[in-house]
Amino acid sequence: MARKTDTPDIYDDLRTKLMAGYFPQGNKLKPSELAGFYGCSVNTVRETLFRLSTVGLVISEDQRGFRARPASRQRQHDLANFRISLEQLGAVQSIKNGGIEWEARLTAAHHKLSHIESRISKAENIESILMPWGAAEWEFHETLLSASDSALLREVFKSIYDQFRQQLATQSDNFGFFEGNINEHRRIVDAALAGDADEICKAIHDHLCRTLLKD
Incomplete structure (x- = not known):
């Protein structure tokens, strides 16, 4: 049965499904x-x-319409590299600029994400949890970079993040959820709250390096 949907909702719903x-x-x-x-x-x-x-997220072809972007290990590798670099830079800037309000928002975002990821790790089928997990994961990483003084960095990061999630979801089991996520996200938030720029760069790299092509 058709459902009446506003244009912004259609965009957000399709974007979420593609990712x-x-x-x-x-x-x-x-x-x-x-x-x-x-x-x-x-x-x-x-x-x-x-x-x-x-x-x-979509390929538009003249006279042929639209397609969901095909999976590509090379594209995933490139997106992962871009994401690591952008997230490291943005996180370091946030550590420098962020105060107690940023720390509080980051802690809250991590608490929500950790709760959902704990449910996923115990679930036999994660499809019913997939949408809230995706939203919580984005909220955490967005909040991590939210005190960066570069609006352009945050804008580009969002585009790279969305494309990366799409590639990961189509090429891995459990829609891109890994058991190590819980500890890795905890390591990231601990480094952020400690103001440790070197550790947060290492934590971000270690969180994402499994998605890089091996030499």
Whole structure:
């Protein structure tokens, strides 16, 4: 049954589904089918898919329509490298600039994420927890960088993060959740609260290095 959805909600919903690997890699995205699902016009869906193509989550092809971006180990490697560099830089800036309010927000974001990841580690099927986990994971990493004085860094990081999550979800088991996430996120927040720039750079690298291609 179709559901009536506002345009921003369509964008956010499709973005979340693409990042979670809901659509098979390279799968054709048909505006007519999506319009029926969302209860909106075909043109609205086309505009939304085009917007998603500008941030790398969808491929737009002349005369051929839209496709979910195919999985690529090389692309995942490149995105992981970019993400590590940006997140390290932004986290160090946040440590320098952030005060008690930033620390409180980061602690709260980590508490929420840790709670959800503990549920995932005990669940037989994580699909029902997937959406809240994705939101909590993004909130944690966004908050980590939120005291950076570079709005451009945060903007680029969001684009890289979204594309990275999409690649990871389509190429790994459990939609990109790893058992080590819980301890790795704890190590990151501990380094941030201790104001240890060297340790937080190491923690971020160690958290993401499993997604790099091996030499």
